[in-house]
Amino acid sequence: MSKERVPIREGCFVEEKNGSHLIATRCKSCSQIYFPPLQRCLECYEKDMEKIELSGKGKLYTYTVIQMPVSHYKPPFALAWVELPEGVRVFTQLKHWENTELQIGMDMKLVIDNLWEEEEKVVYGYKFEPSS
Ligand SMILES: [Zn+2]
Numbered sequence: 001m002s003k004e005r006v007p008i009r010e011g012c013f014v015e016e017k018n019g020s021h022l023i024a025t026r027c028k029s030c031s032q033i034y035f036p037p038l039q040r041c042l043e044c045y046e047k048d049m050e051k052i053e054l055s056g057k058g059k060l061y062t063y064t065v066i067q068m069p070v071s072h073y074k075p076p077f078a079l080a081w082v083e084l085p086e087g088v089r090v091f092t093q094l095k096h097w098e099n100t101e102l103q104i105g106m107d108m109k110l111v112i113d114n115l116w117e118e119e120e121k122v123v124y125g126y127k128f129e130p131s132s
Pocket residue numbers: 027028029030031032041042043044045046
């Protein structure tokens with residue numbers, strides 16, 4: 001029996017065969033964009049927020065490689081901030097980074113991937129990987 005797949009967080013990404021994407025909210029008053037999505041703008045306290053799709057591509061802003069086990073994750077794994085064209089920085093795990101020389105500013109793309117497995121379920125979410 002295959003395990004149930006459960007998203008790590010509802011409503012912040014969409015998995016599609018031809019182009020998964022992240023979901024953000026944008027303030028209708030001041031246009032500030034938030035990821036993960038917020039219900040209220042932190043800049044102007046507006047409550048009228050609209051959902052938008054973010055680009056599945058971005059650039060590596062900064063990263064670190066973790067050498068210690070952390071909750072579900074076995075070392076080494078890489079955590080990064082990826083900057084999207086919309087001006088949003090996304091905190092994310094990296095995938096397929098082990099054989100790449102990571103460089104600040106390099107092109108990255110969104111992937112939907114399993115994060116960890118439990119007895120009855122697989123928890124999945126978003127990661128970014130080098131796109132070249
Ligand atoms: Zn606002």
